[in-house]
Amino acid sequence: MWDSSKDYRLRVLEKSVELFIKTAEGANLKGIWNKKKCLTSARSMLPEIQIMYFSYMEPAALAESPQVEDMKLKVKDIIDALGGDQWHVQFLNLVNKDEKEKLVESIAKMKFALNTISTVDERLKLGPINDPVIGIDIKTGEIVSIQKKDNLMVCNVNLGTRAITVVTNDLTVKEGNKVGVAVLPPSVFQGVTSEGMFLGAGEGILKNVEGELGTMPHGIPLDALNETRNLVETFLK
Numbered sequence: 664m665w666d667s668s669k670d671y672r673l674r675v676l677e678k679s680v681e682l683f684i685k686t687a688e689g690a691n692l693k694g695i696w697n698k699k700k701c702l703t704s705a706r707s708m709l710p711e712i713q714i715m716y717f718s719y720m721e722p723a724a725l726a727e728s729p730q731v732e733d734m735k736l737k738v739k740d741i742i743d744a745l746g747g748d749q750w751h752v753q754f755l756n757l758v759n760k761d762e763k764e765k766l767v768e769s770i771a772k773m774k775f776a777l778n779t780i781s782t783v784d785e786r787l788k789l790g791p792i793n794d795p796v797i798g799i800d801i802k803t804g805e806i807v808s809i810q811k812k813d814n815l816m817v818c819n820v821n822l823g824t825r826a827i828t829v830v831t832n833d834l835t836v837k838e839g840n841k842v843g844v845a846v847l848p849p850s851v852f853q854g855v856t857s858e859g860m861f862l863g864a865g866e867g868i869l870k871n872v873e874g875e876l877g878t879m880p881h882g883i884p885l886d887a888l889n890e891t892r893n894l895v896e897t898f899l900k
Contacts, residue, residue, distance in 0.1 A: 675798030823877025
């Protein structure tokens, strides 16, 4: 019997819902959106996660559960309430330069939360794995463009179905590098919001990983996931 109460995917799922609620409550979103509907839909997910915690169902069965299906539908409702698929654009267009940095961080947190909720079934289908890294997405990506900011490289990374910003201190990265990316709760480095972390160990990040864009990379060394494990555990605290 699988102890679903300790499943990292469900624990990260719960924290992601809480992150969305906290961020949506405090974000400076000046556009037209239905805040009440967003928060009501998000809060209604928490009791469903509790049902999943104590179901003791196998991960594959949890992936097909009514609770997961309902949460995926609620994510669609939230996106509609925010203004549609490009909801973030109107909010960014309505803030001044001084407000933009904080708003970019808030939007990134909300996007992370919504993506984590809507893709939890994909991670559950990976089976009974007791490892913090299973709680978040590990994707194969390609660096599309790079901007240098002081001693950091700000990378626009294509994950197949979407793009994210990843900040790294590895100055040897180049456009076209195929990378392994841990999609993590956003962090800010020197005023730039990073939506993930490149996988790597020792000599820097891995720059020629195997796998189709947007899928889990193949053959990643286990020690390349150590920092990801630590960051997931920190998020859960």
